[in-house]
Amino acid sequence: MLDFLRREGIDPGIISAIEEFRAAHSVSEAAGSRLMDAPRFEYYGREIWEAAATALLCGENLLLVGPKATGKNVLAENLAAAFGRPSWDVSFYINTDAASLIGTDTFKNGEVSFRPGPITQCATLGGFGILDEINMAKNESLAVLHATLDFRRVIDVPGYDRIHMDSATRFIGTMNYGYAGTRELNEALVSRFVVIEMPPITPDNLKKLLKREHPELRDEWAEQFTGLYSDLRRKVDSAEISTKALDLRGLMSAVDLMAHGLNAVEALRMGVVNKAFDPFERKLVEDVITSRIPADLGRGGLFD
Numbered sequence: 001m002l003d004f005l006r007r008e009g010i011d012p013g014i015i016s017a018i019e020e021f022r023a024a025h026s027v028s029e030a031a032g033s034r035l036m037d038a039p040r041f042e043y044y045g046r047e048i049w050e051a052a053a054t055a056l057l058c059g060e061n062l063l064l065v066g067p068k069a070t071g072k073n074v075l076a077e078n079l080a081a082a083f084g085r086p087s088w089d090v091s092f093y094i095n096t097d098a099a100s101l102i103g104t105d106t107f108k109n110g111e112v113s114f115r116p117g118p119i120t121q122c123a124t125l126g127g128f129g130i131l132d133e134i135n136m137a138k139n140e141s142l143a144v145l146h147a148t149l150d151f152r153r154v155i156d157v158p159g160y161d162r163i164h165m166d167s168a169t170r171f172i173g174t175m176n177y178g179y180a181g182t183r184e185l186n187e188a189l190v191s192r193f194v195v196i197e198m199p200p201i202t203p204d205n206l207k208k209l210l211k212r213e214h215p216e217l218r219d220e221w222a223e224q225f226t227g228l229y230s231d232l233r234r235k236v237d238s239a240e241i242s243t244k245a246l247d248l249r250g251l252m253s254a255v256d257l258m259a260h261g262l263n264a265v266e267a268l269r270m271g272v273v274n275k276a277f278d279p280f281e282r283k284l285v286e287d288v289i290t291s292r293i294p295a296d297l298g299r300g301g302l303f304d
Helices: 002-007 012-024 029-034 046-057 072-082 098-102 118-124 139-149 203-213 219-237 248-259 264-271 279-290
Strands: 062-065 087-091 103-108 111-116 128-132 154-156 162-164 170-175 194-197
Touching (some): 002 012, 012 046, 046 194, 072 170, 098 103, 118 128, 118 139, 118 154, 118 162, 139 170, 203 219, 219 248
Parallel strands (some): 128 170
Antiparallel strands (some): 103 111, 154 162
């Protein structure tokens, strides 16, 4: 990951500070299995990288905010890999409660003992906790994190000793406004994070991503897929279509299908068009695709 940061032109001072952080904080054997050496995707965006890394080096927790397909989870995983930390992924939902985060009593060897939850494990083992879609959970259940996320850096479990966090522990929350089931975060919780507004992926970075995943994809078609995504974003911004078809994961999946021999238009129908369930909206998305992608385009025309 550090070599990737150098290629992306990240400030050498920040990279040196990350190397010092890695040298100062070893990873215990108990957490070794949670290390991520090579994330599936890499996040492209120098300014965001520098802001996020600086915040973590200063001991802050991060909240990554933005619409879908802005790379929130990709950046969170990349940060854990760059800092050489084990990571815990905690997906939030409406029934998330204190026990599912901190831990609960369990019966073991004939006695009641404490079974630590993911937040406790992450805190004690010096990990990076990725709190996915944090605004899906009820605010009252998140209140148990207040002492963990602020200057106290402790977890107070009723009936057990106070648990102190490892100095390397950081938490990275992600949230997307507008998803069904989301809610406003309590101000007390938000104040315990520094917030980064995640920008949409730029055309240049999207082309980099496509070429990284499929080096054999011809430049002309990488540019066309990049342009297609930009066209869909413009239609979303002008309220002509919803965000359902603006799906970066779907576009990447479609290109994977093309690489395995599926016709380009059919692959885009499966990965992008059919994400919209309204027939009129699907027709608009299909029109965008046919303006750039020939109906008979197959693998032989796409890849070298």
